[in-house]
Amino acid sequence: MMARILVIDDNADLLQMIRLLLEDQGGHEVILSAEGEDGLARALDNPPDLAIVDVMMPGITGYEVCRRLRQEPSTADTPIIILTARGQPVDRQMALEAGADEYIAKPVTMTVLLERVNRLLAQRAVRPAAPTPGMIALVSLRGGVGVTTLAVNLAVIYARQSPDQVCLVDLSTSSGHAALQLGLRPDPNWSALALLDADPGEVAVRNYLLAHPAGLHLLAAPFVPVIGEGPTGEMMLSTLTLLRQGFNTVVVDLPSVLLEGTMAVLEAADAIGVVTTADPPAIQTTVGTLQVLRSFIPKVRLILNQVAPGTPVSVEALQRVLKQPLVASIPFDAGQAEALAHGKPLALTTPQSPLAQGAARVAAALVGASVRPSAT
Ligand SMILES: Nc1ncnc2c1ncn2[C@@H]1O[C@H](COP(=O)(O)OP(=O)(O)O)[C@@H](O)[C@H]1O
Ligand SMILES: [Mg+2]
Incomplete structure (x- = not known):
């Protein structure tokens, strides 16, 4: 040959x-x-x-x-x-x-x-084809650590690999920012879906998605925060199942609370990215989160993101505390503020930026977390 x-x-x-x-x-x-x-x-x-x-x-x-x-x-x-x-x-x-x-x-x-x-x-x-990402959930129970930023950049990276096969889902109940980061107005969003009593079906669910020119689709969160629990686990799961039929990659930006729906998504996900920063409250929250998620540990990947400038963190020290390897350490990227302000993710405009490069490492680490044939 x-x-x-x-x-x-x-x-x-x-x-x-x-x-x-x-x-x-x-x-x-x-x-x-x-x-x-x-x-x-x-x-x-x-x-x-x-x-x-x-x-x-x-x-x-x-x-x-x-x-x-x-x-x-x-x-x-x-x-x-x-x-x-x-x-x-x-x-x-x-x-x-x-x-x-x-x-x-x-x-x-x-x-x-x-x-x-x-x-x-x-x-x-x-080999028929490389494993597809499947359903990837990103979570942190400490807000502000970059879950949404990472989810958006991951979606852009996966969409570059398989255009029109990627759907980003923003499940935030407190005015999610995925649409903002992509420069889209969050209308429609899942609030209308949550009102339906019946499963809309794979074709109709597309009516609730926003299209982005980077080759990805977005199920946005409502602009107005939701009072109470938000969508039920059942509704979230049926929607995600429909989206999985239409897209080979579904990236879920989870809220920073373990609602019933959050747990259902974590259970169904092929891989879970737990995002943390290195400040004491975030570390404490991450240690606790890993305990709660212990039954999912085989599919959990730990990601360090630095949302503030400062001295770089010792990855080794953090791994010792968390008793888990970090699959990526994303440095503070001064370009992110502008990316956010313009609604243009760094992975799209500046693939060489530290944040986009970090997101690319995360993208690779989350694909086929358990199925990728290991090299010798
Ligand atoms: N690596 C980074 N460098 C610089 N700023 C970042 C980085 N990651 C995230 N940010 C910024 O930190 C803030 C919080 O990020 P966000 O993704 O909204 O967090 P979360 O979804 O966890 O609440 C945002 O203003 C975002 O632009
Ligand atoms: Mg967020």
Whole structure:
């Protein structure tokens, strides 16, 4: 099975060796690039069947190349092998978090490389499709930690990967801000849906959605806060079930209270992102939240977001306190205030911004949280 393989490495000798190997012994077509930006441009210009990327290069690193390839729909599923200088668990972790399928520690044995390349190509040939995000719920019982911001940016990122397959649902009962962050007027919203006694059906539920040019749809929250419990768990679930039939990705921005409906959504979700900041009240709330959600722990992913400027937090220290790994640490991003004011999420306008990059890591960590085939 002949494939087009892109190899990005600043070491000219290694490049030639890999080319000889893949062409002569593998029977593949090989495109060489000595530099990250150039390699990226080539990949996006004409997506290869597989990419081999070195980590340490002048300019952007291989991890960055990998992340950017994952963000583009045309290369989101391209098999990627990362060549790392060291073979420590942390290097493997970094490679996988960047979105690589495999990592190989240098020095690279040519037989191993060829074997991995052919194995990945064979897997690709039989693998039907990459896992879709499914239903992703984002929650924090401490308001103001960036749940809505993250939900909106995640929806934008997923919509870039599969346009028109993404629905964002704002279940806030206190004047939700998802519509605001997307520059949309929250009309219609779910308050009308909540009044129906019967299930509207998959087609009719679309009448309650707002469309955004980024290729996503929004079930907005009512502008006027709801007095009392808000929509019932039953109503939320039936709506979400309908939306799941029409969209491969449903991102839910949950209110910061464990209402009956919140629990129902957490139960039904394929993955749960628990968002926290690193100030003592948020940490306390997160510790408590993880206790309440302990039956969901296998699908829970912990996310640190810094909503205020200040000294960066020690991720290790926080992980020790929370007794859970963090899948992403999103730095404070001074651009977010303007993004909010203009109703234009950073993932849309500035994919290279720290917040958008952080959201991309979260997006990757939440997909197929339990089903993604693990790389070796
Ligand atoms: N990483 C970040 N950098 C800077 N500001 C942020 C960041 N994340 C969120 N914010 C800001 O923090 C505030 C609270 O975020 P929001 O998403 O509304 O939180 P929540 O939904 O948890 O209440 C908003 O003004 C938002 O723009
Ligand atoms: Mg919110």
